[in-house]
Amino acid sequence: MATEVLHQDAVTISGELAELRHAIHREPEIGLDLPRTQQKVLSALGGLPLEITPGRELSSVTAVLHGGKPGATVLLRGDMDALPVTERTGLPYSSQIDGAMHACGHDLHTAMLAGAARLLSARQQEIAGNVIFMFQPGEEGFAGARQMISEGVLDAAGDRPVAAFALHVTSSHLPRGVYSTRPGTMMAAADVFEVTVHGRGGHASQPHRAADPIPVACEIVTALQTMVTRKFDVFDPVVLTIGSFHAGTTDNVIPDEAKLLGSLRTFSTETRARVMDHATRLAGEIAAAHGLTATAGFPKGYPVTVNNEEEVSFAQRTVTELFGSGRCMTQPFPLTGAEDFSFVLEQVPGAFVMLGACPQGTDPATAAYNHSAEAAFDDAVLGDGAALYAELALRRLAAA
Numbered sequence: 001m002a003t004e005v006l007h008q009d010a011v012t013i014s015g016e017l018a019e020l021r022h023a024i025h026r027e028p029e030i031g032l033d034l035p036r037t038q039q040k041v042l043s044a045l046g047g048l049p050l051e052i053t054p055g056r057e058l059s060s061v062t063a064v065l066h067g068g069k070p071g072a073t074v075l076l077r078g079d080m081d082a083l084p085v086t087e088r089t090g091l092p093y094s095s096q097i098d099g100a101m102h103a104c105g106h107d108l109h110t111a112m113l114a115g116a117a118r119l120l121s122a123r124q125q126e127i128a129g130n131v132i133f134m135f136q137p138g139e140e141g142f143a144g145a146r147q148m149i150s151e152g153v154l155d156a157a158g159d160r161p162v163a164a165f166a167l168h169v170t171s172s173h174l175p176r177g178v179y180s181t182r183p184g185t186m187m188a189a190a191d192v193f194e195v196t197v198h199g200r201g202g203h204a205s206q207p208h209r210a211a212d213p214i215p216v217a218c219e220i221v222t223a224l225q226t227m228v229t230r231k232f233d234v235f236d237p238v239v240l241t242i243g244s245f246h247a248g249t250t251d252n253v254i255p256d257e258a259k260l261l262g263s264l265r266t267f268s269t270e271t272r273a274r275v276m277d278h279a280t281r282l283a284g285e286i287a288a289a290h291g292l293t294a295t296a297g298f299p300k301g302y303p304v305t306v307n308n309e310e311e312v313s314f315a316q317r318t319v320t321e322l323f324g325s326g327r328c329m330t331q332p333f334p335l336t337g338a339e340d341f342s343f344v345l346e347q348v349p350g351a352f353v354m355l356g357a358c359p360q361g362t363d364p365a366t367a368a369y370n371h372s373a374e375a376a377f378d379d380a381v382l383g384d385g386a387a388l389y390a391e392l393a394l395r396r397l398a399a400a
């Protein structure tokens with residue numbers, strides 16, 4: 001009964017959530033500094049019984065709802081940032097900013113999370129415990145979640161959350177309104193590999209008087225591929241691509257150094273650590289074998305997104321009870337993309353859940369994918385998404 005009332009309330013506010021979403025969509029902002037988006041979130045939360053803390057080094061919003069009864073804490077996360085893409089959807093509320101677009105649907109996450117804050121605030125007295133609403137900038141490559149953690153989002157309610165949940169819309173591959181998740185690895189880790197081979201420049205006709213970094217860098221590139229196939233289990237995949245190789249200025253000068261940049265994708269925490277170790281050593285030792293040196297490392301990346309098995313079953317049960325059994329899928333494989341919600345899941349058990357939002361009348365199999373200039377997301381999922389966020393918190397706190 002309570003569930004039906006909450007769902008009904010979510011449907012009632014879905015028009016306002018669509019307006020909020022469109023306002024955010026029209027003015028997309030990229031990275032860690034999203035002042036206009038932050039302002040819209042703060043207005044949407046205005047008047048609610050929330051303890052609000054804006055970020056210090058980024059324009060995040062941490063909002064805490066203290067329930068009427070004591071209890072545990074649950075965290076709900078919605079990311080807020082856009083991408084450097086010029087929109088070509090032709091939608092009436094298209095981006096008004098050239099070169100910026102909500103092509104990953106984070107505008108929907110922000111609106112749904114604001115909706116959940118409203119739904120839960122209206123039930124403050126019956127809530128046993130606290131809810132942290134994590135409105136996060138900088139998901140797309142800026143590790144905004146890690147920064148919010150270092151600014152204290154996980155301790156915002158006093159004690160650590162017992163569970164954390166995030167929804168992510170997709171403009172294709174899932175039918176509209178269908179939720180999909182899986183226990184264990186949900187998404188890949190993505191890391192940047194940087195190598196500099198330090199040699200000694202000289203005349204191209206006198207290589208023995210120089211220390212040429214180019215053949216050494218070439219050897220490193222091929223040895224890395226051998227490493228991937230000889231050292232790692234095919235059922236725990238590793239993808240390592242050197243996408244950038246730069247050295248030298250002209251034909252008759254041996255350069256001082258060669259620089260490589262690569263992208264690493266892994267699907268388990270153990271393998272990620274092993275690849276990092278092996279690849280770094282390999283670069284250094286190949287250089288040393290030729291009397292040169294190399295500095296190598298993985299300066300930035302997102303960890304593997306690992307869902308907790310029990311929190312996934314709980315989320316799937318909640319979806320089924322709220323919306324019916326046809327609305328919930330178990331994803332057969334992890335996604336090859338990466339997510340910085342992984343930083344939260346490293347510390348709090350939880351679940352990352354995908355939600356199909358392809359526009360009515362389009363085929364999810366062929367619709368433009370997230371990050372495309374043509375990616376479109378249907379407002380129709382906003383009410384249900386807000387209801388799911390709210391129910392996940394309510395039910396998880398009741399079970400804690």
Ligand SMILES: [Zn+2]
Pocket residue numbers: 104140370371
């Ligand atoms: Zn994205």
Ligand SMILES: [Zn+2]
Pocket residue numbers: 104105106139168
């Ligand atoms: Zn995204």
